[in-house]
Amino acid sequence: MCHESAIGREPVSPVPSPRPNAFSDTAPAAVRAVGLTRRFGDFEAVHALALEVPVGSIFGLLGPNGAGKTTTIKMLTTMLAPTAGQAAVAGFDVVRQAVAVRRRIGYVSQMLSADGALTGAENLMLFARLYDIPAAERAARVAGALSFMGLEAARDELVRHFSGGMIRRLEIAQSMMHRPAVLFLDEPTIGLDPAARHAVWQHLRELRERFATTIVMTTHDMEEADALCETIAIMHRGATVVMGAPADLKRRIGGDATLEDVFLHFAGAGDDGAGFRDILQTRRTAKRLG
Amino acid sequence: MFEFLRDSLALADVELRKLRRDPAELATRAIQPTLWLLVFGNVFGHLRAIPSGSLSYLAFLAPGILAQSVLFIAIFYGISVIWERDLGILQKLLVSPAPRAALVFGKALSAGVRGVSQALIIYALAYFMGVELRFEAYAIAGVLASVILGAAVFSTFSLAVACIVKTRERFMGIGQVLTMPLFFASNAIYPLSVMPDWLRAVAVANPLTYQVDALRALMVVGGESAFGLGVDFGVQALVLAALVVLAARLYPNIVR
Numbered sequence: 001m002c003h004e005s006a007i008g009r010e011p012v013s014p015v016p017s018p019r020p021n022a023f024s025d026t027a028p029a030a031v032r033a034v035g036l037t038r039r040f041g042d043f044e045a046v047h048a049l050a051l052e053v054p055v056g057s058i059f060g061l062l063g064p065n066g067a068g069k070t071t072t073i074k075m076l077t078t079m080l081a082p083t084a085g086q087a088a089v090a091g092f093d094v095v096r097q098a099v100a101v102r103r104r105i106g107y108v109s110q111m112l113s114a115d116g117a118l119t120g121a122e123n124l125m126l127f128a129r130l131y132d133i134p135a136a137e138r139a140a141r142v143a144g145a146l147s148f149m150g151l152e153a154a155r156d157e158l159v160r161h162f163s164g165g166m167i168r169r170l171e172i173a174q175s176m177m178h179r180p181a182v183l184f185l186d187e188p189t190i191g192l193d194p195a196a197r198h199a200v201w202q203h204l205r206e207l208r209e210r211f212a213t214t215i216v217m218t219t220h221d222m223e224e225a226d227a228l229c230e231t232i233a234i235m236h237r238g239a240t241v242v243m244g245a246p247a248d249l250k251r252r253i254g255g256d257a258t259l260e261d262v263f264l265h266f267a268g269a270g271d272d273g274a275g276f277r278d279i280l281q282t283r284r285t286a287k288r289l290g
Numbered sequence: 291m292f293e294f295l296r297d298s299l300a301l302a303d304v305e306l307r308k309l310r311r312d313p314a315e316l317a318t319r320a321i322q323p324t325l326w327l328l329v330f331g332n333v334f335g336h337l338r339a340i341p342s343g344s345l346s347y348l349a350f351l352a353p354g355i356l357a358q359s360v361l362f363i364a365i366f367y368g369i370s371v372i373w374e375r376d377l378g379i380l381q382k383l384l385v386s387p388a389p390r391a392a393l394v395f396g397k398a399l400s401a402g403v404r405g406v407s408q409a410l411i412i413y414a415l416a417y418f419m420g421v422e423l424r425f426e427a428y429a430i431a432g433v434l435a436s437v438i439l440g441a442a443v444f445s446t447f448s449l450a451v452a453c454i455v456k457t458r459e460r461f462m463g464i465g466q467v468l469t470m471p472l473f474f475a476s477n478a479i480y481p482l483s484v485m486p487d488w489l490r491a492v493a494v495a496n497p498l499t500y501q502v503d504a505l506r507a508l509m510v511v512g513g514e515s516a517f518g519l520g521v522d523f524g525v526q527a528l529v530l531a532a533l534v535v536l537a538a539r540l541y542p543n544i545v546r
Contacts, residue, residue, distance in 0.1 A: 113378030
């Protein structure tokens with residue numbers, strides 16, 4: 001049918017059959033991007049982005065609305081082809097080896113995207129099937145994921161009756177069904193109440209501990225970046241303006257700077273480059289989370 | 291190929307579960323075909339305005355109305371992909387290793403499931419209106435296959451349109467524009483023989499004509515296929531294969 005299906009699916013094994021083809025021979029990185037660029041007509045959403053995310057770390061992509069965070073995630077998750085530049089995720093090129101990349105990543109979108117007309121278990125089962133988890137293992141994998149995320153009680157309940165925090169946890173479970181090497185989250189706690197937010201953070205930390213998953217997330221919540229990320233990159237107008245550990249960045253500004261000060265310093269205060277579509281999206285998500 | 295079928299079935303299975311949970315949707319879908327058969331069928335049957343060969347006009351019309359109601363469901367099916375994009379469901383599917391063609395074909399099969407539910411309704415209606423129906427196993431199997439195939443063709447066409455227009459508003463506009471020409475430029479309510487040449491040329495290029503032709507042979511006693519069942523199924527299968535390839539190529543556009 002389409003050209004990707006012709007490549008076929010290699011089983012997820014310790015020795016991947018398509019040869020990892022990162023374009024650098026330095027230490028293995030979970031994500032590596034060089035000169036990554038995406039244009040939409042005349043508008044350059046991402047400009048010559050360079051990124052390097054070490055295996056097993058939690059990496060935060062920060063920036064105001066319209067900075068290019070979501071476009072970057074779309075390119076790294078193979079949803080959108082870059083206009084120029086290269087990126088490798090889990091050692092595979094996001095354009096030429098897209099199927100190999102897809103097999104090794106999980107993705108949680110900014111929107112609450114679990115299917116409301118299905119139960120918690122059905123949502124997970126669909127992805128267990130799409131990710132080729134052997135039939136004999138699926139039920140155990142689904143049960144394990146539900147208990148890991150504290151959702152056993154909601155197993156057979158329709159997702160439309162879930163709270164926002166529960167949906168988000170279910171989605172993280174969904175994206176982890178196949179134990180991906182790299183998990184991408186776009187604004188994972190947007191619109192959640194503080195308790196639900198902390199629960200999500202705790203689950204992400206445990207996930208990393210248990211499966212050594214590399215986590216790449218976008219956020220514009222400074223508290224979240226501070227609580228969770230070992231490295232952050234601040235994006236502004238499609239490019240990273242600074243990258244480093246939150247503590248180091250705070251030290252660079254000096255005094256008792258908060259991460260928010262760092263953000264304002266590098267991304268510029270009083271400049272709201274927010275795209276209208278971005279704002280709408282954020283608002284819609286906030287409304288659904290109610 | 292195996293994974294393509296397996297992933298398609300996984301997606302259709304999910305759709306079937308949703309449908310079972312919300313059967314109210316099916317009840318509202320019964321209204322339009324009831325009106326066509328009861329009002330249009332009876333009036334034109336009495337007028338004897340449309341030559342229907344050896345069949346009564348109602349028996350001639352019933353397969354046409356089945357095809358029509360399947361068409362009406364399928365042609366708006368593409369909007370589900372716009373919904374799923376807005377909800378973020380589609381993005382997750384596109385990031386999964388499932389072949390794009392399987393995502394498309396899964397939708398086509400789901401539309402087929404809905405089509406089959408229409409067949410049940412129209413069989414019941416036609417039966418109570420005195421149409422002589424065929425109940426041999428192979429005839430029923432042929433009707434189901436034809437309904438699923440027809441629903442798959444038009445839902446995949448609809449999906450391709452949705453991937454191009456990308457918004458609900460534009461999609462609804464185009465859906466309205468497409469439905470009636472597809473329906474009237476077919477043999478659903480009158481035979482090809484009464485059409486002016488230009489219309490017949492359009493009807494012969496319309497996949498709906500082949501679906502109606504197969505249904506007419508398989509559904510009612512004394513019905514005949516004008517093209518032969520091999521041609522009917524062959525044309526539809528080819529059109530479906532081409533549309534699945536096209537829609538699979540267009541699919542990633544929708545999240546752009």
